[in-house]
Amino acid sequence: MSKQYDFHTQVSADYRAQVVVCGGGTAGAVAAIAAAREGAEVLIIEPFGKLGGSATLSLVTPLMTVGITDNPMNSSISDEINRRAIEGGFSARQGVNPGYFDPQMMAFLLEEMAVEAGVKILYYTTPIKVIKEDGRITAIIVRDKAGLHAVEGDMFIDCTGDGDLSVMAGAEYTKGNPKTGKNQPISLRYILGGVDRKAFAETVTDNSISYDGPFSYSACVKLDGEREVEKIMTKALKAGDLTVEDLSYWQVFGIPGRDDCLAFNCPEFFEHVDGTDPAHLTETQILGKKAILRQLAFYKKYFKGFDNAYVSDVSAMVGIRESREIVTEQIMTFMEAAAYRKFDDSVAQTNYPIDVHGMGDEYTCETVKSQAVNEKPFYEIPYGSLVVKGTDNLLVAGRCIGCDFLVQASIRIQPTCRATGEAAGIAAVMALKKGCLPREIDGRDVRARMIENGAVFAEK
Ligand SMILES: Cc1cc2nc3c(=O)[nH]c(=O)nc-3n(C[C@H](O)[C@H](O)[C@H](O)COP(=O)(O)OP(=O)(O)OC[C@H]3O[C@@H](n4cnc5c(N)ncnc54)[C@H](O)[C@@H]3O)c2cc1C
Numbered sequence: 441m442s443k444q445y446d447f448h449t450q451v452s453a454d455y456r457a458q459v460v461v462c463g464g465g466t467a468g469a470v471a472a473i474a475a476a477r478e479g480a481e482v483l484i485i486e487p488f489g490k491l492g493g494s495a496t497l498s499l500v501t502p503l504m505t506v507g508i509t510d511n512p513m514n515s516s517i518s519d520e521i522n523r524r525a526i527e528g529g530f531s532a533r534q535g536v537n538p539g540y541f542d543p544q545m546m547a548f549l550l551e552e553m554a555v556e557a558g559v560k561i562l563y564y565t566t567p568i569k570v571i572k573e574d575g576r577i578t579a580i581i582v583r584d585k586a587g588l589h590a591v592e593g594d595m596f597i598d599c600t601g602d603g604d605l606s607v608m609a610g611a612e613y614t615k616g617n618p619k620t621g622k623n624q625p626i627s628l629r630y631i632l633g634g635v636d637r638k639a640f641a642e643t644v645t646d647n648s649i650s651y652d653g654p655f656s657y658s659a660c661v662k663l664d665g666e667r668e669v670e671k672i673m674t675k676a677l678k679a680g681d682l683t684v685e686d687l688s689y690w691q692v693f694g695i696p697g698r699d700d701c702l703a704f705n706c707p708e709f710f711e712h713v714d715g716t717d718p719a720h721l722t723e724t725q726i727l728g729k730k731a732i733l734r735q736l737a738f739y740k741k742y743f744k745g746f747d748n749a750y751v752s753d754v755s756a757m758v759g760i761r762e763s764r765e766i767v768t769e770q771i772m773t774f775m776e777a778a779a780y781r782k783f784d785d786s787v788a789q790t791n792y793p794i795d796v797h798g799m800g801d802e803y804t805c806e807t808v809k810s811q812a813v814n815e816k817p818f819y820e821i822p823y824g825s826l827v828v829k830g831t832d833n834l835l836v837a838g839r840c841i842g843c844d845f846l847v848q849a850s851i852r853i854q855p856t857c858r859a860t861g862e863a864a865g866i867a868a869v870m871a872l873k874k875g876c877l878p879r880e881i882d883g884r885d886v887r888a889r890m891i892e893n894g895a896v897f898a899e900k
Contacts, residue, residue, distance in 0.1 A: 451581055453590040457483035457560065459868045460580065460593035462567055465493015466854050467838030467861030468599030469550040470517045474865030475597075476557035477517075477893075480872060482865075483560045485567055485582055485591065488756060490547035491554060493601060493838075495854060497757035499629040501546075501703055502693060503539025504853040507791035508818045508898045511536035514788045514859035516894030517553075521858070524549055532696040539854070542695050543631075543703070544753070562591075570608040576832045577609055595868035595878070596834050599861060602716050603766040603840040609831045612767040615716075617796070617845050624761035624849065625689070625797045626715060627708045628728030632736065633701050633752035637694065639745035640702075644669045649692075672742050681738050685709070686731060689797060701752060707731035710798050715760030724758045761797065761839075761852060768842025769879055770824025777819040777847050782900045785883025786820030787863035787890065788856050789898055796849045816900050821851060823883025826864050832877045837864035862890060 459475040461468050464486035476482040484491070494500045503522075505511045513519040522538040525531030530545035531538070554561060562582070569581040571590070579590040598605035603613055616623045641651030648667035665671075673690070676682045691705035707728055712720040732751060739746040765771075774794070825842040828834040836842070837860040839852040851857075867886045871878045891897065 449588065451588045451590045453579060453592050455483060455562065455589060455591040457481045457591070457593050458872055459483075459595045459597065459865070460485065460591055461597045461599055461865075462580065462605040463493065463599035463601060463838070464491040464554075464561065465497075465599060465601055465838065466495050467857040467864070468493065468597070469554060470515060470521075470858045470861035471597050471599055471837050471865040472559045473517050473553055473557045474862045475869050476554075476559045478866055478869035480869045481560075482558070483562060483591065483593070484554065485562050485565050485580065487564065487566045489563045491550040491561070492543070492547045493757070494759060495541075496543045496547040496550070498755045498759040499543045499631060499703060499753055500759060500854070501539075501541050501543050501695065502534075502537060503541075503855055504792060505537045506789065506818070506853070506855055507793070508789060510898075511538075512789070512896040512898050513855060514895050514897060515855070515862040515890070517862050518855055518858035519894065519896070521549065521553070524553070530697040540693065540696050542697050545697065567605060567608065570605065572609060572831065575830075577834060580605070594833065594872055597864045597868055598766070598828065598834060598836040598840070599838050599864075601760060601763070601839055603764040603836060606766045606828050606831070606834060606836055606840075607764065609828070609834055611828050611830055611834075613764040614767070614845070615764045616762070623713045623715060623763055625708050625710045626713045626720075626724055626761065627689075627706060627759040628724055628732070629703065629705055629755045629759050630732045630751060631695070631701050631703045631753040632739075632746075632749045633698070634748040634750050635700055635702050636745035636748075637699070637702060640743050643744045644672070676738050676742055681741060682734065683731075686735060686738075704735070707735070708797065715758065715763035721758045728758075729754060762845070762848050764840050765843055765845065765848050766836045766840050767829050768825050768836065769827040769829055770822050770842060772821060772825055772843035772847045772851070774844055774846035777850060780817060780819050782816070782820045783822035783883075785823040785887060786897075787823050787826065787883065787887055788821040788851070788859035789818050789900075790821070790850060790853075790856050791818035792850045792853050792856070794846050794849045796846070816898070818898065820900070821856070821860065823863065823867065823881070823886050826860055826867065827879045832879075833871075835864040835868055835878050837861040859895070862895065863887075866890060
């Protein structure tokens with residue numbers, strides 16, 4: 441065992457807010473905006489220098505659709521983000537999907553909306569300890585360039601993606617695939633600039649890469665596949681220009697407003713995938729950057745359109761699909777999702793597939809359909825999945841809410857994370873106003889308030 445050090449230090453309470461949101465990502469930005477619009481003083485603690493989390497720091501675009509007719513936005517703030525992004529010229533609709541967007545510009549918009557709502561942002565700030573008294577969090581000790589500070593609050597919302605705040609507060613959690621113990625694969629996404637996208641598409645004449653406009657541009661390939669782009673990749677593998685890992689999962693999207701750019705949903709890693717292990721995160725950055733340069737050389741050699749291509753962006757934050765699922769008052773299970781379970785107090789609805797990368801087709805959308813006992817083809821997330829068990833004034837939103845591994849593989853998409861963020865922000869303020877605990881709030885009131893604010897829920 442390495443030498444142990446004990447440090448005791450006095451920390452002054454330099455910050456205070458009624459609602460403290462930990463993590464300013466996909467769910468966190470929306471939670472903070474929602475709580476501020478409900479009238480609370482709100483503070484976000486964010487270790488990086490921009491809002492948006494996976495959507496901006498991990499370059500995850502576009503929004504996936506929830507797979508319900510007309511793709512209803514269960515969050516009015518999500519709807520507003522989509523609308524303002526389109527008006528700003530950096531997002532576009534494709535069919536019912538309003539969310540092909542430029543990750544860089546999304547960070548500008550989220551910050552603008554948070555500041556407009558009166559949210560106080562603490563960038564470059566990391567929580568290191570939770571102070572809990574009588575079951576309540578009274579303060580979070582944070583570290584920044586100036587040292588240590590205490591951030592006091594009445595209500596806390598964990599939007600760290602990994603449930604870090606809940607774990608610091610003593611919450612229980614599950615983690616990874618119960619069969620293998622492993623988390624979902626992780627990725628280091630990147631954007632190339634200087635690409636002639638039309639020329640690229642024309643290289644692949646069988647339409648396995650389609651170019652039909654400024655943003656609609658995607659392909660997902662597999663090794664030894666039949667499609668032309670897959671054959672080109674297999675050829676490159678045999679020539680030693682790519683590795684098997686490069687081709688395990690490869691996907692590309694156009695970016696509205698950046699016509700010479702392509703956003704790549706790769707390289708993906710299947711072995712060291714624990715998003716809460718700094719060694720895994722560091723390894724992904726180092727191996728991922730090597731893979732990105734190898735892939736760039738491959739595009740230049742095998743496709744037209746990449747002569748002037750360069751690496752424009754690499755994810756500052758490793759793309760984590762799944763790490764911890766926090767134990768909450770209610771825990772959504774695969775069988776409930778499969779039965780298209782509905783709840784009176786639901787705060788989000790989805791029919792996005794159980795999308796476990798690298799697991800094969802064992803749990804697909806079709807599996808869900810075949811289990812369905814409720815005729816409307818979607819399931820719902822109850823409010824109780826956001827109420828962290830064991831801490832009185834703590835909610836959780838985003839990809840680490842209370843659910844099992846398979847449900848997490850469906851609820852992780854951005855529209856759903858935004859909806860749980862909005863619900864948590866509204867619930868925190870409701871609890872403050874009523875002078876009660878989040879677990880004493882009736883989730884039906886949260887849902888009603890979301891709808892009053894403009895959230896759209898499909899009829900059930
Ligand atoms: C590679 C990849 C591809 C994906 N593809 C799609 C897709 O095409 N479409 C789609 O809709 N979804 C996609 N997803 C899923 C989706 O993007 C994420 O699940 C979702 O954005 C997570 O939102 P979140 O708010 O839970 O976490 P995040 O958006 O990741 O936000 C977490 C925030 O918390 C901060 N944070 C972390 N730790 C701490 C801490 N200890 N204290 C304080 N702050 C902390 C982070 O800096 C970050 O800002 C993809 C995910 C990945 C990884």
